[in-house]
Structure formats: structure tokens, C-alpha cells
Amino acid sequence: MIKRSVHIFTRFERLWHWSQMSLIMVLLFTGFRIHGFYELIDFEMAVTVHTYAALSLLLIWAFAIFWLFTTGAWKQYLPTRKGLLKVAKYYAFGIFKGERHPYKKTYTRKHNPLQAISYLILKIMIFPAIWITGLAYLTYGFWDSSSLPLEWIAVIHTISAFAISVFIIVHVYLLSTGGSIKEHIKPMITGFDDVYLTEEEVAYLETNEPQNIKPEE
């Protein structure tokens, strides 16, 4: 295995990540106003911004889902037990002893097993919970809201928002582990990250996609 700097995050992925990030921040900020944690901005403004931000995010997600399935990138998120325990142990103990991260990023698995399963849970449980309840709340005038009490919808929506907040805290904190924060953010900006490649992969990339692999240092 050869460690090389490869273009693993496409322009779309990066755009998706950062627009999603900013929209989620806006949604959390306005959402907690609507929920009543603070009353700095007025309710009507909060609802308006929250709704438009949510609809924009849904649009981006629609593109993302299409992209994930057409490019086969969805396989990156498949859960695996292989190495999961090792990574968990690393964050629980090894990290304090100065051990190296046990996971080696590869071209086809750019997330470590713990990362992959966290993102998967976010994608298939928490995000759907929040957008389904959000849409249901937004449109309750158009369906029989007596069949499902509005407060349940609101409760699920709010709990999901708390879960996302927790995710963000951990996600941001993990930037500081192993190397510098800059090192972690850079791939999501330039698209290039150090991954382990097989010789065949190196040969393929150097021959067919030289723009996607940086020359050896």
C-alpha cells in the first residue's frame, strides 16, 4: 500500500457538505428560536428563514441521494464490523497513549468504520426523522391532523434536532484528534486527502486521471 494525496472529495461532495453545514447551522439557530429557547429574533422571521432553509436543504439532499446512487459512492457508508472495535478502542484508550489511528483510509473506504456507521445513522435515521416531521408539520393543514397529534410530530422533530446538535459537537471535536485541525478541514476544501492506494490504483490514476493524484513528494 502506498500513501498518496488523492482527489477523493469531488466538487459536488464538498459543495454538498458545506451548504449542508451552513443550512444546518441556520436551521438550528432559527429552530431553537421557534422552540422558544431564546426570543432574540421575531417568530415570523424565524419561521420564514427556517422553512426556506429546510426546503433548500431538502433540495440539496435530493441531489445528494441521486449522486450517491449514480456514482456508487453510497458504498462508502456501508457498515462494517471489521476494524470498528479497534477504532473505538483507539478513541477510548489509545489516543491518550499517543498511539497512531488504527484505520488506514483507502480509495474505496475513505471513512473509518466508526465514522461510516455514524454517518449512516445520521443519513438513514436522524435526517429522515427531522425532514419527515418537518414536512408533516409544515403541511398539516393539508392532511387530517387529528390522526396524528401535532405535538408528537413536534417532539420527534425537536429530539432529532438535539441529536444533530450532539453529532455536530462530536464531529467538530474530532477535527482536533490526530494531527492538526487544518489537516482535517483541508480535504473538504481542496478535495485532496492522503489515502492508501494499491499499486494498481496508483498506476490507474497516474495514467488515466493524473489531475486526481498529486505527484509523489
Next chain:
Amino acid sequence: MLEINSDRKKQTTLSYKLYFALLFLIQSGFALANNSSEQHSVKGIDEYSVLKKNNATSLIEAAVESDAMVDHSEFDELKGPFEDGPAVTKACLGCHNKAGHAFMKNKHWTWKYTDPDTKQQLGKSVLINNFCTNARGNEGMCAQCHAGYNMTDSEYDFTKQENMDCLVCHESTGKYYKTPTTSGSAACTTMFADKDPINWSKSAQSVAMPARENCGSCHFFGGGGDNVKHGDLSSALIAPTKDVDVHMAVEGNDFSCTQCHVGEKHQWSGSRYQGVPVKDKHKSKPGMRNETASCASCHGAQPHPLSLVGLKLNDHTQKVACETCHIPEFAKGGVATKIDWDWRTAGKTRDGEGYKDSNYTQSNGEHRYTYKSIKGDFKYDENVKPVYLWSNGKSHYTTIDTKFDPTKPVIINSVEGTVAGEDSRITPFKRMHTIQPYDKGNNTLVYMHLWGDDSDSFWGNYDFGRAIEHGMKQFDIPYSGEFGFIDTYSYWPINHMVAPEEGALKCDSCHSKEGRLKGIKGVYMPGSGEYKWMDIIGLLAIFATLAGVIGHGLLRFFMNKRRKAHD
């Protein structure tokens, strides 16, 4: 000749001007004197000034300019002379020969209403309120607001059509008035002394569609004064600005009452006894009238524009009455409403005579009575924030035969509304609080004999015991002989004085911790701080995570340091 004439004219005009200037000065002097005295007391118990028809001239103009296809002043039948009201009514019914039959079913005539669900007998003829308490037995006074002539007591012939009072609703000279049908106690003889006699034929010839002044002469002044009862119906609606009432504003829609309160055959909509839930536009067939006085009957149930906010506001109509947001305050336009009445203090005299104090000045400058020997103490309020209740338009009344628990306040009309029920909406009300007499032995409300020239009438002898004894006995209602005083509340739906669009409530008015609908159960209101358990769990999760990552980080930092020190 011409010059001399014009000179003379000038002289007369000048002297007129001087005369008016002098009058003005004298009046202002009086006004100043009035303002400067702290307490305004008047002796005697003269009562109930009839509506000052502020813009009577505009009424006449309206009648002249009316686009009706008929001018009643040209009819021989109305030339008169008429000796009294019934004579005029006979002339009316001579042509409108079906109107009498139709009006015979109207509540303004019958003073009766039977609750279709409970079959309970309601209406002014029997009900007890928490103002002057009961019309029953006091018709001599109260029937000033009966749309008929000669209702002197409860034995009234409701089949005698000539006793119907067409003029009170239809005349437009503004000089028509009604007086008590019987004489009260000797102390009340000064009432209406300075009124011009009614010119019956002029009034008869002036008939037109009812104007606000016609409806207002009773509905603005119910309970014994301007805006005393309803809170949202006052003389401020005779010529309101848009801020006071967007529909009736003179510089705006300029609606009369009958613009919304329409109907067929002298039965019109808008009864407090049978409120209508919000439905989509009550569509009528071509040529038919839209027989519902509700906001939705014109605006529909989805009245807001198709924008994001508009759509959300439209969702609100499932649970919130239009009035809740669109009438943030009532008793606007300078006229206060009575909110509190204490009958216990009634009966105090000065030098053996009843008196009145007026220690409240409303924002249009008028003084309001705060104490009357005949009634007790009052409190007023202006620009009042309503109370909000779930309501489906119906009320359950505490009538003369309702027994209650005297340890709790009595609700005169408890508003029916199942929490979050299909036909129920969060609806604004004026809440009237009164402390009034009740039968301490039987735990019922009482009829008081207030008005009369006999020795039992309260408005003469100030004796609650005799007034109640008489009032109850007159209608064979059991009375224990012992009375006490009890707190009562009545709820008056607020439908008028709709604010212009920009004056409606903002989202934050309810969607906040201390919002207006605090205490309303049955709906989820984001921003009101419900579901505390969820917030606690959520915030705990966030803080635990924060603490976790900070702990993790610190541990890493110190372990790293120690390792480096070892190396």
C-alpha cells in the same frame, strides 16, 4: 337695495358669530370647571340618556341620497298626522302586510330564545345577567330597548302587530327616541324632561334601511350607558377611524351593521345564542343573501395570501378564531367599557338622596359614573386585552332556576368549547365581573324589582330584601327570604372593532413564553415553552456531550504533556 340687504346680512351674521362665541366661552368655562373638580357628583337618580345621534344630519342625507327605488316621504299614507307609534306601525303594515308576521318571530320582538339542544328557555324575557341583572319584572324601564310599544310588564300581547316599533330601526331623522313605558319611583320623574316631542309623520316619512345609529341606540348603550355591556360595541362605531374598526371606518369600507347582519324575512344573523363555527364561505345561490354574520362568510376559511407565512396563518383557522388575532383590543376609540360592578355598595345616600360619582375619565374626555346609589360601584377599562377561551359558539346559561355551589364564582354563561374540538376555536371574550345578590338559602340567582312606582322598587327605596322578595314572588319563584352577594362572571364574545391588517397580532404575541394564550390547553404552540421534559433531556444530552469532548480533550492534552516530559 341689494347693498342694504347684504349689509343687513353681514350685521346679522356678525351678531350670530358673537352669540356663538359667547356660548362657546361659557361652555368652555363650564368644561374647565368640571375638569378641575376631582369628584363629579350629581344628585338624583336620573338615568339612561338616550343616544345622542351625533351625525343625525348625515343620516338624513343618506336617506335622501339612498338609491332605494322608493321615497317614503311621498306616500299619502305617511302624511299623518299620527298620534302615536302604533298609528305609524298600522300605516307601515298597510303596505308591508307580511312584515308583521315575519317580525313576530324576531328576537327583538319576542325577547325569547329556546336552546335547540337543551330546550332551555333563554332570551331577555327570562335571563339574568350581571349588569342590571334582570329585565323580567322591570320591563317598564328595560323595554326602552324592546322593538315594540307599550311593553309595561311580562304580560305582553306578542300577537298585536300594531305594537311593533318599526321606527326604532328604520327611521332616519335621528330625533326619534324611546322612554320608559311606566313611571318609576318618584325620584325618577326628571328623566327625559327636556326632550322635544316626536314628530311621528316626519319620522315615518324618513324610513330607510337601518343605520348604525338605529342599531346602536340599543346595542351600543345596553346595560345603561355607552359600551357598558359588549365592550366591542360603542358610540365610537358611529364614525370610527380605521384603527377602531376597519370595516366600519368612515374613511374606508364604511359598513353599516346590516352589511354583515343580513337575513331574509326580518330574521338576521349574528346571534350570541347561536354562534357559527368557522367554515368555508357560506356560498349562496345567485340572488340569495349570504345569511351568516361571520368573518368566514366573506373572507373564507383560508383568507391569507398564498405565501409561506400566509399558508401557515391559514392553518391557524383550524384552531383559532379570526377575531383572536384581528381584534387585539376592544373598547377602542375613546369609549371605555364596564368591567367590574359591585352591587353591595348600592343604596348609599347623601342628605337622604341618591347620588352619582363619576371619577373615571375615558380618553375621549367624557366622565363615566363610578358610583351610583341605584347600582353600586363600577370599574371601567379601555383598549382592553380580551380573555381567550375554547368556544364553539354556544353558551350554557345560569338561569333563575339553576342551583350552584356558592363557594365558587357563578358563571352566567359558561362558554361551550371542547378543547381542540372540531368546531371549537380559541376565541376572544370580554369578561365581566360582578358581585350581585343571590338567594342564600336556595343557592340561585335572584330577580330584583328595580323599577316601579311602588314602595318595593330598589330604585326608590334602596332595600335589596324587599326588591328581591317582590321580584321573586311576582313570578312564583321560590325564595328563601335570605340574600347574600356572590361573584359572577359573564363572557361577551368579541367580534367587532377589527383592526386593520397591520394592527393584527404578531406571531410572538402567542408564540412566546409569556404569550397571550398562556393557559390555553389542547394545542401545541411552538415557542411557549411546553414539553419541559424534552428540553431537559435534550439540553442534558448536549451538555453531556460537550462535557465529554472537553474531558476527552483535556485528558489528551495532559497525557500528551506527561508523555513529552517522560521522553
